Amino acid sequence: MKAWRDRIASRATMVGVIGQGYVGLPLALVFHQAGFRVLGFDIDPVKVAALSRGESIIQHIGSERVATAIASGKYNVTADFDRLRECDAIFICVPTPLGAHREPDNSYIHDTARAIASRLRPGQMVVLESTTYPGTTEQEVLPILEQSGLSCPGDFLLAFLPRARGPRPQGLQHQDHSQAGGRREPGLHGGGRRVVRGLPRARHPSQPRARRGVGQAAGEHLPLGEHRFGERAEDDPRPHGHRRLGSCPRRRHQALLNSRMPRYVIEKLTLALNGDRKAINGSRVLVLGLAYKADVDDDRESPSYEILELLLEAGAQIDYCDPWFPKTHRTRKHDLGLRSVPCDAATFSQYDALVVSTAHDVFRKAELYRGTRLVVDTRNLMAPLFPDGGGPRVVKA
Numbered sequence: 594m595k596a597w598r599d600r601i602a603s604r605a606t607m608v609g610v611i612g613q614g615y616v617g618l619p620l621a622l623v624f625h626q627a628g629f630r631v632l633g634f635d636i637d638p639v640k641v642a643a644l645s646r647g648e649s650i651i652q653h654i655g656s657e658r659v660a661t662a663i664a665s666g667k668y669n670v671t672a673d674f675d676r677l678r679e680c681d682a683i684f685i686c687v688p689t690p691l692g693a694h695r696e697p698d699n700s701y702i703h704d705t706a707r708a709i710a711s712r713l714r715p716g717q718m719v720v721l722e723s724t725t726y727p728g729t730t731e732q733e734v735l736p737i738l739e740q741s742g743l744s745c746p747g748d749f750l751l752a753f754l755p756r757a758r759g760p761r762p763q764g765l766q767h768q769d770h771s772q773a774g775g776r777r778e779p780g781l782h783g784g785g786r787r788v789v790r791g792l793p794r795a796r797h798p799s800q801p802r803a804r805r806g807v808g809q810a811a812g813e814h815l816p817l818g819e820h821r822f823g824e825r826a827e828d829d830p831r832p833h834g835h836r837r838l839g840s841c842p843r844r845r846h847q848a849l850l851n852s853r854m855p856r857y858v859i860e861k862l863t864l865a866l867n868g869d870r871k872a873i874n875g876s877r878v879l880v881l882g883l884a885y886k887a888d889v890d891d892d893r894e895s896p897s898y899e900i901l902e903l904l905l906e907a908g909a910q911i912d913y914c915d916p917w918f919p920k921t922h923r924t925r926k927h928d929l930g931l932r933s934v935p936c937d938a939a940t941f942s943q944y945d946a947l948v949v950s951t952a953h954d955v956f957r958k959a960e961l962y963r964g965t966r967l968v969v970d971t972r973n974l975m976a977p978l979f980p981d982g983g984g985p986r987v988v989k990a
């Protein structure tokens with residue numbers, strides 16, 4: 594343990610981040626900024642090549658950040674998994690897409706665990722960062738890693754670091770592990786060490802919720818310890834499936850709310866239009882925001898698609914506005930083939946109603962709504978724009 598502490602303090606630790614996507618790339622850059630040498634791994638050769646040229650593959654992460662990291666020589670991106678041997682700490686940030694029954698598909702995690710197992714060496718730490726259901730670390734990842742012949746915690750360390758809403762220095766939120774599975778390991782307390790601002794501390798499932806705010810206030814932490822942590826589904830606004838929802842009534846309730854949200858929005862809109870003696874059938878409705886959360890170019894599992902689809906089914910003439918997405922993507926369930934309309938008052942005024950689905954900053958301007966009649970607001974975006982009243986009729990959903 595002391596050896597780990599010393600290596601971290603002196604930044605001798607080599608950090609490996611597997612998966613250079615929305616989660617893995619910022620994580621790699623945070624480690625790099627904190628002075629560590631970082632190896633980013635990805636199976637996508639196009640991504641590896643672009644990043645190696647210093648080009649960002651994510652809109653809200655500027656290429657300058659990537660270029661600076663690459664130019665320093667301390668951040669490299671590779672598809673050569675043999676280089677995992679060079680890493681002291683390995684973070685798994687691969688996708689866990691939802692299957693047809695909204696169950697996370699852990700096959701990427703399994704593939705990655707196998708790739709690590711065949712190169713695992715004593716002294717390494719493996720941290721699972723992908724969103725998953727409780728039990729994955731101990732029951733799925735650990736057995737694969739132990740096929741290497743090494744054991745945990747004697748030879749290597751294994752932890753679960755729940756992904757916060759974005760590995761960024763401000764606005765971090767810790768996950769609530771109080772309901773999560775996993776078992777208590779001796780010497781847990783003090784398992785987290787503050788090393789890098791911008792990272793949440795790995796926490797044990799039984800750690801009381803009251804401590805949740807500590808990391809938020811004090812900065813963030815690199816997990817370090819001879820503990821296997823339990824896990825929970827990501828605290829993500831998307832309607833994540835959760836294989837063991839039954840074990841957590843609060844999350845089950847939240848998932849249910851999320852999946853019902855689009856229908857609730859349509860009900861609210863129908864009633865509001867009704868008040869104006871209008872039917873949803875034939876009305877022109879503009880949905881603001883396609884991204885699943887504000888100011889990101891990620892629309893996977895976004896409820897906006899469901900809202901648009903339901904509006905279409907109800908006979909509305911639909912459009913959407915989202916400067917982050919010039920056109921809709923084809924998703925597992927939807928193929929709307931729409932293009933974003935301009936984000937201006939003249940455009941907005943042409944619709945019978947607007948539905949705020951994502952609270953992008955660009956929508957936070959009162960003048961945009963000067964010709965708007967009705968807004969169904971799922972994000973409470975409108976109220977702060979018109980603190981003294983005025984503005985369009987707003988229905989909260």
Ligand SMILES: NC(=O)c1ccc[n+]([C@@H]2O[C@H](COP(=O)([O-])OP(=O)(O)OC[C@H]3O[C@@H](n4cnc5c(N)ncnc54)[C@H](O)[C@@H]3O)[C@@H](O)[C@H]2O)c1
Nearest residue numbers: 612613614615616617635636637686687688689723724827
């Ligand atoms: N994007 C978010 O805001 C967000 C929020 C919360 C949780 N998460 C979770 O974080 C995890 C990663 O999500 P993401 O959004 O970064 O996904 P992503 O699709 O943006 O990136 C994943 C990357 O992993 C690579 N990859 C796939 N299989 C691989 C393998 N076997 N080895 C190496 N690389 C591989 C892909 O090429 C891709 O570049 C998921 O579990 C997701 O649910 C994401």
